[in-house]
Amino acid sequence: MARSWRKAKNHSNRFTIWSIITVMNLRSIDLNLLVILEALLDEAHVGRAADRVGLSQPAASAALQRCRHLFDDPLLVRGRGAMHLTPKAQSLRDPLKSALAAIGQLVDPPNTPIAQICATLRITMADYPAALLTTVLQARLAETAPGIDLVIQPWQGGRLARAALIDGTTDMALSVFPGDDPDICRTEILHEHYVIALRTGHPAINGFDIARWLEWPHIVVSGKGEARSPLDLQFAERGLSRRVGMVVPAFGMVPELLRQSDRIAMLPSRVAEAAPGLVMLPPPIPVAGFTLHLAWHRRRAGDRALRHVAALLAAQSIDAAAC
Incomplete structure (x- = not known):
């Protein structure tokens, strides 16, 4: 050729x-x-x-x-x-x-009923949105598009999620995608804020402030095993530092670790709210929340299976916001 x-x-x-x-x-x-x-x-x-x-x-x-x-x-x-x-x-x-x-x-012309389309879609997401969204998504796909199969892939940060969309190793990604990107189409799924989570009866609860926050070892969630996060930069700007006692790859691991120890974690509010036996406190310093987007590469804009799944996930975000 x-x-x-x-x-x-x-x-x-x-x-x-x-x-x-x-x-x-x-x-x-x-x-x-x-x-x-x-x-x-x-x-x-x-x-x-x-x-x-x-x-x-x-x-x-x-x-x-x-x-x-x-x-x-x-x-x-x-x-x-x-x-x-x-x-x-x-x-x-x-x-x-x-x-x-x-x-x-x-x-796959547009006149093919969505219920007859057979496709496999790979979605990159962390365990937190996966636990929040996939159960309902599975049920709605069974009703509307039973031929669409899903492969949930682990999330390892926004940069790698974008790279996977660009090189095609994933079809969609739930992640933070700040700013406009000409290669990426995205829709907002939810906005989240952080809370401090610790076990019921933890000695740091009474008079909780930044000093008591830093008195105890922290649990950090990182898909790449990184102990430092943007929060550490905020501490450094104040001349402070923390001890990271444990790094885990999934939010779902944290509640039980907190219930069984005096460690402290900063978690998305929905993760903490769903975990019994934990006390939630507002961070003693301003901590920015984040917007979670569902994104796909622009070359997939005409993919009807992908757009159907995206619509179902977007509908769930509206339902979640209403709760």
């Missing part, structure tokens, strides 16, 4: 010739091969790519060899302990995803 294009560039009517060459080449391409290639480039691992598209590992290896011949490039090369994408493979990822998204819209 690359060699044919170089010849066509030298012709005065390059667009017409390129169109003809494209049609000729497409006749020899199994579009399923491009679906497998997308998985191979996303996973950078033949076995995981095979599992994702429902193939055996030998079949996925054979598909990789066909793709290497098609694009005249090794695409995946072995490195230290893993396979890595070549520069050519990296350059293929975005146009490949855009092309497959366009094909998906072509074969």
Whole structure:
């Protein structure tokens, strides 16, 4: 394909010739091969790519060899302990995803009833919004679109959530997405504020202030295992610091840890409200809340399955706000 294009560039009517060459080449391409290639480039691992598209590992290896011949490039090369994408493979990822998204819209015309659409959507979210939203979402999908399956992927911060939307390793993400982004479509799901949570009878409750807050070890939630957060910058500006006694990857782990110890945590209000046996106090210094967005890449704007799930989640945010 690359060699044919170089010849066509030298012709005065390059667009017409390129169109003809494209049609000729497409006749020899199994579009399923491009679906497998997308998985191979996303996973950078033949076995995981095979599992994702429902193939055996030998079949996925054979598909990789066909793709290497098609694009005249090794695409995946072995490195230290893993396979890595070549520069050519990296350059293929975005146009490949855009092309497959366009094909998906072509074969899933708007007159197909949403109840008959079969699709799998990967949603990146932390355990907190997952616990809040997925039970109702599952029930509403069973009623309206039983052919849509969900894969909930772990959240590891807003930057990585955006990167996963850009490179296509996730379809939607519930995360904080500050500011406008030309590549990302988003809708607000909920606004949250923080509270201080500690066990009933904790010795810090009476006369709680910033000194008593810092007297006890804190629990921090971080999907990446980071002990420091923007809160530590606020403490540093006041010449203060705290002891982080434990870092955990999920909000759902915190309530029981608090009930069984004298540790203290700052939690989203909905997490603390849902946990019995905890006392909630306002932070003794101003702490900004956050807006949680549901976001997807603009190339998926016409994906009816995705938009249906987004609408169901947005409806839940309205219901939650009314409670």
